[in-house]
Amino acid sequence: MDASVDRIARPWGSRTPYGRHEPWPTRVDTFLEEGVDQRAVQRWVQAASILHSDGDAMDIAVMDGRMVGVRGRALDRVNHGRLGPKDLFGWQANASADRLTRPLVRRDGRLVECDWDTAMERITGRSRELLDERGPGSIGFYTTGQLYLEEYYTLAVLARAGIGTNHLDGNTRLCTSTAAEALKESFGCDGQPGSYDDIDHADVIALFGHNIAETQPVQWMRILDRLEGADPPRLVCVDPRPTQVARRAAVHLAPRVGTNVALLNALLHEIIRTDRVDHHYIEAHTVGFDELASRVKDCTPDWAAGICDVPAARIGEAAEILGTADRLLSTVLQGVYQSHQATAAAVQINNLHLIRGMLGRPGAGILQMNGQPTAQNTRECGANGDLPGFRNWQNDSHVADLAKVWNVEPETIPHYAPPTHAMQMFRYAEQGSIRMLWISGTNPAVSLPELSRIRSILSQERLFVVVQDLFLTETAQLADVVLPAATWGEKTGTFTNADRTVHLSDKAVDPPGEARPDLDIFLDYAARMDFRDKDGGPLITWRDPQSAFEAWKRCSAGRPCDYTGLTYDRLRGGTGIQWPCNAEAPDGTGRLYTDGIDRAHPDVCESYGKDLVTGATQEVVEYRSLNPDGKAMIKAAGYLPPHEAPDDEYPFQLTTGRTLYHFHTRTKTGRAPQLNAAAPDVWVEAAGSDAAGLGLKEGDLVEVTTPRGAVRGRLRVTDIRPGLLFVPFHYGYWDTKAGHAPDGDTPARAANETTVTDWDPVSKQPLFKTAAAALRRVEHADGNTAPAPTTTASAPNRTDAVPATTGGPSALAAQSADAGRDHRKEGTA
Amino acid sequence: MNGVDLVLRALHHGEQHLAKELTTVAERHRTDHEVHHVATDLAHWSREHAQRLADTGQDRGPHLGNPPTDHSPGLLSAMREKAAQALGHRPEPALLLLRDLRDLHLAAAQNSLYWEMLAQAAQATRDDDLLALVSACHPQTLRQMRWTNTMIKNLSPQVLSSL
Ligand code: SF4
Numbered sequence: 003m004d005a006s007v008d009r010i011a012r013p014w015g016s017r018t019p020y021g022r023h024e025p026w027p028t029r030v031d032t033f034l035e036e037g038v039d040q041r042a043v044q045r046w047v048q049a050a051s052i053l054h055s056d057g058d059a060m061d062i063a064v065m066d067g068r069m070v071g072v073r074g075r076a077l078d079r080v081n082h083g084r085l086g087p088k089d090l091f092g093w094q095a096n097a098s099a100d101r102l103t104r105p106l107v108r109r110d111g112r113l114v115e116c117d118w119d120t121a122m123e124r125i126t127g128r129s130r131e132l133l134d135e136r137g138p139g140s141i142g143f144y145t146t147g148q149l150y151l152e153e154y155y156t157l158a159v160l161a162r163a164g165i166g167t168n169h170l171d172g173n174t175r176l177c178t179s180t181a182a183e184a185l186k187e188s189f190g191c192d193g194q195p196g197s198y199d200d201i202d203h204a205d206v207i208a209l210f211g212h213n214i215a216e217t218q219p220v221q222w223m224r225i226l227d228r229l230e231g232a233d234p235p236r237l238v239c240v241d242p243r244p245t246q247v248a249r250r251a252a253v254h255l256a257p258r259v260g261t262n263v264a265l266l267n268a269l270l271h272e273i274i275r276t277d278r279v280d281h282h283y284i285e286a287h288t289v290g291f292d293e294l295a296s297r298v299k300d301c302t303p304d305w306a307a308g309i310c311d312v313p314a315a316r317i318g319e320a321a322e323i324l325g326t327a328d329r330l331l332s333t334v335l336q337g338v339y340q341s342h343q344a345t346a347a348a349v350q351i352n353n354l355h356l357i358r359g360m361l362g363r364p365g366a367g368i369l370q371m372n373g374q375p376t377a378q379n380t381r382e383c384g385a386n387g388d389l390p391g392f393r394n395w396q397n398d399s400h401v402a403d404l405a406k407v408w409n410v411e412p413e414t415i416p417h418y419a420p421p422t423h424a425m426q427m428f429r430y431a432e433q434g435s436i437r438m439l440w441i442s443g444t445n446p447a448v449s450l451p452e453l454s455r456i457r458s459i460l461s462q463e464r465l466f467v468v469v470q471d472l473f474l475t476e477t478a479q480l481a482d483v484v485l486p487a488a489t490w491g492e493k494t495g496t497f498t499n500a501d502r503t504v505h506l507s508d509k510a511v512d513p514p515g516e517a518r519p520d521l522d523i524f525l526d527y528a529a530r531m532d533f534r535d536k537d538g539g540p541l542i543t544w545r546d547p548q549s550a551f552e553a554w555k556r557c558s559a560g561r562p563c564d565y566t567g568l569t570y571d572r573l574r575g576g577t578g579i580q581w582p583c584n585a586e587a588p589d590g591t592g593r594l595y596t597d598g599i600d601r602a603h604p605d606v607c608e609s610y611g612k613d614l615v616t617g618a619t620q621e622v623v624e625y626r627s628l629n630p631d632g633k634a635m636i637k638a639a640g641y642l643p644p645h646e647a648p649d650d651e652y653p654f655q656l657t658t659g660r661t662l663y664h665f666h667t668r669t670k671t672g673r674a675p676q677l678n679a680a681a682p683d684v685w686v687e688a689a690g691s692d693a694a695g696l697g698l699k700e701g702d703l704v705e706v707t708t709p710r711g712a713v714r715g716r717l718r719v720t721d722i723r724p725g726l727l728f729v730p731f732h733y734g735y736w737d738t739k740a741g742h743a744p745d746g747d748t749p750a751r752a753a754n755e756t757t758v759t760d761w762d763p764v765s766k767q768p769l770f771k772t773a774a775a776a777l778r779r780v781e782h783a784d785g786n787t788a789p790a791p792t793t794t795a796s797a798p799n800r801t802d803a804v805p806a807t808t809g810g811p812s813a814l815a816a817q818s819a820d821a822g823r824d825h826r827k828e829g830t831a
Numbered sequence: 832m833n834g835v836d837l838v839l840r841a842l843h844h845g846e847q848h849l850a851k852e853l854t855t856v857a858e859r860h861r862t863d864h865e866v867h868h869v870a871t872d873l874a875h876w877s878r879e880h881a882q883r884l885a886d887t888g889q890d891r892g893p894h895l896g897n898p899p900t901d902h903s904p905g906l907l908s909a910m911r912e913k914a915a916q917a918l919g920h921r922p923e924p925a926l927l928l929l930r931d932l933r934d935l936h937l938a939a940a941q942n943s944l945y946w947e948m949l950a951q952a953a954q955a956t957r958d959d960d961l962l963a964l965v966s967a968c969h970p971q972t973l974r975q976m977r978w979t980n981t982m983i984k985n986l987s988p989q990v991l992s993s994l
Contacts, residue, residue, distance in 0.1 A: 139989050419985045433925055435993035616869055618977035645868050759864045
């Protein structure tokens with residue numbers, strides 16, 4: 003293994019091959035600021051990554067009160083010491099000169115600095131006015147997937163029981179709400195069934211719309227290491243782009259976007275036709291198999307081939323691999339979740355596992371992934387459109403139980419309808435029934451669909467917008483009050499990754515200026531609003547991260563996401579621990595459903611389910627009659643054509659997505675020099691044949707237009723499926739002259755100028771992957787090339803066309819296989 | 832013409848009517864995006880039902896007339912869309928939406944009752960073809976009803992308490 007590696011040019015570092023059922027070897031990655039020697043580091047402070055949902059455990063190097071680098075934690079079950087490029091370089095953004103250091107309020111149309119009292123009084127004053135005049139339904143909270151558990155929980159209590167509003171959601175709605183919904187539909191309850199450790203044991207890994215090489219780079223390293231070891235797994239990849247995963251796959255299916263349900267139904271058809279199903283498992287643990295069998299009876303590979311535009315034979319091959327797997331691990335992400343019929347498709351992947359009995363054993367698992375690092379916590383804490391602790395809003399005894407935990411009357415907690423989802427909150431704001439929107443840690447002016455609409459909503463006079471963030475983001479520029487927040491490394495708290503592993507992240511350095519932890523801001527607001535419980539005592543009784551964590555433990559007690567066995571002390575020093583962790587499972591729980599399905603009973607389940615096409619909620623009576631014993635539910639779904647199809651005017655399909663070197667609206671990754679240089683600006687990908695057809699070449703400045711708007715970027719010609727265009731999302735305007743929106747000098751560069759306002763009716767997750775678009779040249783390349791990385795799915799189809807993406811000396815990170823460090827505990831598997 | 836034919840005729844009319852209403856509501860509430868898209872999808876179900884009823888009618892004698900085949904949005908619907916966009920920033924359309932959802936619900940409920948009648952008649956006369964038709968279509972009508980009901984339930988608290 004090389005001692006140091008350019009981690010921009012070689013994002014996944016060196017290989018440490020291992021065989022099936024063996025433990026993944028340790029490799030410790032370290033990156034320190036230039037000129038800093040390991041031995042000079044004064045303190046290493048424990049943390050975990052919040053730049054993706056892997057939850058990579060790391061230590062922050064501190065010298066003279068500032069961060070000088072990071073190192074992977076060898077002991078941790080998630081990453082065994084490894085770090086991805088975003089982990090290695092992203093921390094540098096914390097020290098950016100343009101961090102917000104003082105609150106701002108809008109005066110005479112301009113944001114001006116003020117003190118905390120002034121800013122908070124403005125917010126509480128407006129809150130009280132609105133509560134008096136228009137009631138709790140006029141106030142909404144839109145949070146993120148990047149705060150800590152303690153913060154979400156506090157926000158959930160103050161919003162639901164303090165204000166009494168039903169309008170609280172996270173931007174995890176854009177990333178992970180389909181994962182949660184699919185798990186609820188199939189298993190009655192949220193919670194990842196599988197574990198990352200399943201990668202060590204699987205003989206087939208199927209990645210559905212999941213470009214894991216770029217979204218969870220460390221777990222891709224794990225797969226790469228298995229591919230190089232003894233008895234490697236076979237990969238099945240469903241993705242319209244030529245991702246690194248696709249390049250390594252035994253079978254790569256590149257369907258037309260918006261057709262996932264048709265493809266999955268054909269795969270299920272083949273598996274049922276060839277009787278590669280586990281009848282015993284189906285009988286013992288599921289309901290609904292017969293309906294599935296009859297629904298997919300006519301969904302032959304030939305039928306699907308016509309819809310998906312993939313060869314029928316290839317579908318057959320994929321079905322053969324999935325059907326003969328001994329231990330099958332499936333992972334799912336945005337290619338499914340942000341696409342047409344999102345939940346219906348994700349549920350079909352659960353069905354695949356249920357009918358094959360592929361659950362609850364090492365290597366046999368499902369990872370319905372998260373996009374955001376702390377998405378799981380918004381779900382647990384009820385900051386995402388659910389009630390805290392996976393309680394069922396339709397179940398009065400669950401609500402009563404929650405009311406007991408909070409010492410309020412059950413009527414205080416709105417539960418007459420499901421908690422309002424983000425897209426509907428913006429609609430209410432547009433119509434004027436929501437008059438105050440408090441946005442914490444997210445940037446809807448770049449991340450929501452159809453940006454001109456979002457900007458027009460946020461800039462309405464009658465809407466009072468509070469933004470709490472690190473920087474003057476595009477959204478903050480439209481706010482009435484801006485609160486400077488502390489972030490990762492500057493505050494303490496816990497968070498949970500996609501496979502239920504809880505990590506503690508400690509404060510390493512002080513936040514800049516007067517910036518404060520989000521928890522302190524929420525507590526301050528609650529205190530100023532003087533929220534009370536039913537006995538007149540304070541509603542919120544905690545004052546710091548640890549007491550907030552203890553309060554959350556009481557709320558989680560006895561619930562599926564039981565944290566009662568965890569403490570800050572237990573989380574310090576060792577590895578992260580997977581919930582549920584309680585008296586029965588003191589070391590945490592590696593896999594759910596090891597002895598069958600146990601959370602779907604009508605009295606226990608988090609949701610009674612929804613109609614997979616209409617999103618209509620089911621009532622308890624229906625649920626009881628369909629699933630009296632609380633088994634897993636196999637739910638069939640018919641294919642529906644996407645809502646926007648190409649035509650003469652818009653002949654292409656357009657898909658958008660994240661790439662390896664950037665994360666959520668680039669507020670941090672755009673300020674980390676190595677990451678920014680690797681992918682500095684937006685680009686447009688098209689297939690060789692399409693480019694040739696239009697006479698376009700690599701590097702041409704092109705414009706992509708949809709009925710909503712247009713973006714401009716340089717063209718990258720790749721092996722993407724013909725007929726499809728790709729634009730990376732989350733490039734915005736903060737680093738352009740215009741500030742928060744395109745203007746005369748700044749052409750539109752945010753992909754979401756063009757995306758459609760449409761969402762999955764079941765999970766309410768917006769669709770970012772199914773628009774119809776036109777493509778035209780604006781300017782010849784003139785020697786330019788697209789600013790797209792060559793190391794990833796955006797690699798050019800002609801290798802001589804573009805200089806390779808490298809990071810140079812500033813991107814060198816150390817890696818060591820120090821066996822002495824390899825004393826981590828084995829997973830609970 | 833016997834009683835079953837009468838019901839077939841009424842239901843055929845009802846499904847055509849619902850398809851049209853769903854399409855109209857979809858256009859009128861284009862800025863309520865979920866309503867717009869789901870109503871458009873659900874209109875397909877009713878159109879398909881009407882078609883199958885027409886086919887059944889053909890086999891049995893009474894001619895129900897084919898459902899209109901041209902679904903391209905005409906001038907009228909273009910105007911409705913524009914109106915929806917212009918009103919997008921105002922609260923009144925929310926109230927209108929509740930009223931429209933109620934009407935859709937009632938139209939679907941009426942169809943559902945007709946399906947029920949057909950099912951009963953089919954059982955009494957051991958008409959397997961008719962029974963197959965009902966069991967293919969009626970569940971979708973029920974789903975249309977559940978959808979309108981859910982939307983009304985979810986939207987009412989905000990709409991009615993904020994005026
Ligand atoms: S890139 Fe954006 S949409 Fe995707 S997972 Fe991250 S935050 Fe969510």
